[in-house]
Amino acid sequence: MTGPQPLTLHEIEQRAAALLPPAVHDFIAGGSGAEASLAANRAALDELFLVPRVLRDVSVRSTACELLGTPAAAPYAVAPVAYHRLAHPDGELAAARAAAKAGVPFTAATLSSYPIEEITATGATTWFQLYWLRDRGQRLDLVRRAEAAGCTALVLTVDVPWMGRRLRDIRNGFALPPEVTAANLTEAAHSAAHTAVPGSAVAVHTALSFAPTLTWADVEELRGLTDLPLVLKGVLDPEDAARAARSGVDAVVVSNHGGRQLDGAVPAVQLLGEVRAAVGDHDCRVLVDGGIRSGLDVLRCLALGADAALVGRPVLWGLATAGEAGVSAVLNLLAAELDDALGLAGCASVAEARTLRTVVRPHRTPTPPAREPS
Template sequence: MADAFNDYEQLAVLPAGVRDFVAGGSGAELTLRRNRAALDAVTVTPRVLGGVGCPDTATTILGTAATLPIAVAPMAYQRLFHPEGELLLAAAAGSAGIPYVISTLSSLPLEKIAAVAPSWFQLYWLRDRTAVRALIDRATEAGCGALMVTVDVPVMGRRLRDVRNSFTLPPDVIAANLVDKSTEAHSTLNGASAVAAHTATAFDPAFSWRDLAWLRSVTEIPLLVKGILDPRDALAAVDAGADSVVVSNHGGRQFDGAPASIDALGSVVDALGNDFPVLLDSGIRGGTDVLKALAVGADAVLVGRPLLWALAVGAPDEALALLGRELRDAMLLAGCADLAAVADLATERNPWPIS
């Protein structure tokens, strides 16, 4: 159906407001565009005559075996894109042998999703700590293999496409994991995003390192901190008990003016050392992007938007198979027999834009 992993965006047929909800970023969308430009600017010098044959893409990510150095990023309200929503994408991830990260704002209960495939749980920090603890306990009881706390959303970034569309969730798409019965996300607000109004009510903008340390104290499963760009914050996350960090600017949907995630990656890896697992999120659009991220220093990547487009087409399994094929092709062309060889590739930033 698609010739390249990035083709699903063109194939997806969605209402204009839903399409903008996925495609858009915050503010003037500078960081959104910067993610793509920065990945395009990374060049990798291939090796030759290594007798590679068939590259080995298998790895272990925070104790979870994976056939690819990839996890499905946490993404909200997936029933906007397909009636089966999270269940269809999670099943595809399970078939592909990679972790699926369940969003706090999933449109189906986390227990149903975790029953479909090996999963991690992504946590947004809520104003009600009792509700936070309940989500952690539910995720643990459901067998989630890791907890990924998102730290870059004290408030939702001002996403102007959603504002201009007065974006509102349809009645049958809900935040299924929250006991909050508020109607903000379903109430049309002229010149405002109903989803942003809901998160402003639910999320705690005063989330702090002290809270993160408390979170570490109440769970024994691996803890990832997602939304790190500054090496100082990476070190603070480790001090608070994190087992991994995810270098991410939330796909350009939060602070507009942040660096591209791939540009921030190297300094975070240098600060933490090569033995500390670091993941990259934001901007990955194909197998060559995955190889670039690993060559710059990531241990694995999260993939988001392209999988929502594929979900809208009803083909997330096909999309993940295609992404794996692209990665293996890229490794073969770069002369890499395994992921350790990818990490050893030489990279640089190309100052000339590709026309």
């Protein structure tokens, strides 16, 4: 990474935007529809303020925690993001190595551009994200491969019956370059993503590959097929979270898919507290993603009831700027910012962070113009 050391993830994003081909940048950065949910994810975090505690000894602090049964250096993980090789030739391998060095989990996506087995070989604590494919045999094969490769959790994405209308990709006629493939799938399954069509070739590929039939019965069947911790990603309604907990799911990720699915879906952080209450006494963890851009954001999520946050796009920005070193820069910044925010909020641990109060900045009502005297 050339130039002055970046001080924020936004600065890393700006550098990545200058380096990536415009269509690739749009594919990573964009949302669906008018991108209302994409913008709202960030706005919801910016409007959330913490109530710090004082007169506490914060000379020694720890961000260490346990995530899905595995020790972690901090309460965040790398989110599943497709096709890391769009950002850098080393793709998921570089990102996973950086996550291993940072001591946080890496989530390998179904649409990874390197296979599961090569990703886990980096030594990272690896979760595997599963899309509900039309081919039942291939679904089961991916689960068994994840188990055999040493993945420590299975993350089932539940909010993508098909890809949302991502207008940037449609306008760009976005298709994958030949060297980037869905390495976990067969050639027949991923070749459509390379074929130029009017609109988004990647959307055509997912429509052919994903089954829009996923139901609670399938979740319960999957729960019975594996002993890995099972996570449902893409839950927003507290009633769905409660049902997940009753079904033996180990964690839910409160998420609107980074604003890339239903445009107008509520930002995840606005429902964190309700979801936390809904899972109640069940042994079900609550994770969150969407717009996380700093260690302060992670602290905000902890205060709202999350056990951990997932960080997605910034990892691709880091990859684009400097490969593994760029991802390490992203994760190191998050660690430094979280440690700083934790201590300034009067907390010495992740457990104490969860006791913080939050206040949402009220929206101002415009003052009506003064009336002229009659």
